[in-house]
Amino acid sequence: MAAGEGGGAVPAVGKCLSIIRLLDAEPAPGLGLAAIAGRLGLTKSHCLMILRTLAAEGWVRHDAERQRYALAPALLLDLAATIRRHDRAALVHDVLARLAEGTGLPCLLCRVNRDGSFTCVDRVQGGSAGAGLVINVPLGHRYPPDAPAQMRARLAALPAARATALLEAMEIRAFTPATVTDRAAILREVEEARRLGYAIGRMEYLEGIMSIATALPGAAGEAGMVLQCTGPQAAMAAREAALGEAVMEAARRIARAGEVPDGRGLP
Numbered sequence: 001m002a003a004g005e006g007g008g009a010v011p012a013v014g015k016c017l018s019i020i021r022l023l024d025a026e027p028a029p030g031l032g033l034a035a036i037a038g039r040l041g042l043t044k045s046h047c048l049m050i051l052r053t054l055a056a057e058g059w060v061r062h063d064a065e066r067q068r069y070a071l072a073p074a075l076l077l078d079l080a081a082t083i084r085r086h087d088r089a090a091l092v093h094d095v096l097a098r099l100a101e102g103t104g105l106p107c108l109l110c111r112v113n114r115d116g117s118f119t120c121v122d123r124v125q126g127g128s129a130g131a132g133l134v135i136n137v138p139l140g141h142r143y144p145p146d147a148p149a150q151m152r153a154r155l156a157a158l159p160a161a162r163a164t165a166l167l168e169a170m171e172i173r174a175f176t177p178a179t180v181t182d183r184a185a186i187l188r189e190v191e192e193a194r195r196l197g198y199a200i201g202r203m204e205y206l207e208g209i210m211s212i213a214t215a216l217p218g219a220a221g222e223a224g225m226v227l228q229c230t231g232p233q234a235a236m237a238a239r240e241a242a243l244g245e246a247v248m249e250a251a252r253r254i255a256r257a258g259e260v261p262d263g264r265g266l267p
Helices: 011-025 033-040 044-056 073-103 148-156 160-169 183-196 233-256
Strands: 060-063 068-071 107-112 118-124 199-202 209-217 223-232
Touching (some): 011 044, 073 223, 148 160, 148 209
Antiparallel strands (some): 060 068, 107 118, 107 223
């Protein structure tokens, strides 16, 4: 399809891509303005405007002495960074899918936001162990800072004094009759999570639902992400230790992948 035809194509963008493809196929030292415009059927003035824009963005290099244009290294660096981000995202999703398949439970990956809330950036449904449970959490869904399992996983990743200070400043609500709201009791749960490597929420956010969560490191020693599996309390309680180890191993695999995806532009 030619630029400008069909569903909302932007001619200028098509021409820009055509110039990049032409220069990519041309060996050094590049092409002059007249050659580029002629081969692509563009006016020189329009072609020059696009080339100047690409040069300003660092994607095209202009040799003023030879009056030639060639692709600049910045384009390759930008493309390489994009590929790496997509590769990491695919790898992280694969780890999440394997965790869900292995446990038979829905699994979520949430980003820890500056205000302490948790934004879902990826999720995979589980299998038979979830007894048909469907966690209908859309990407971008935001859990509050005091969501029990995620909160404890986040605090357990911090030094004890820092965790205590954050907990003291936090609003703690009862989401279900089983929610632990006493701060001293929560700190004991956090200490246990620090010892085990994973935190547990036992029917404290949704009635009948258990969650096992662990934090992934972020910047400045703070938790960057929280990984968790969720399912019926009756199906998970007897498998608690094995599920906790599975969640921690998945977190280690994600950490080895390098920088954790930040949610692909989610708020």
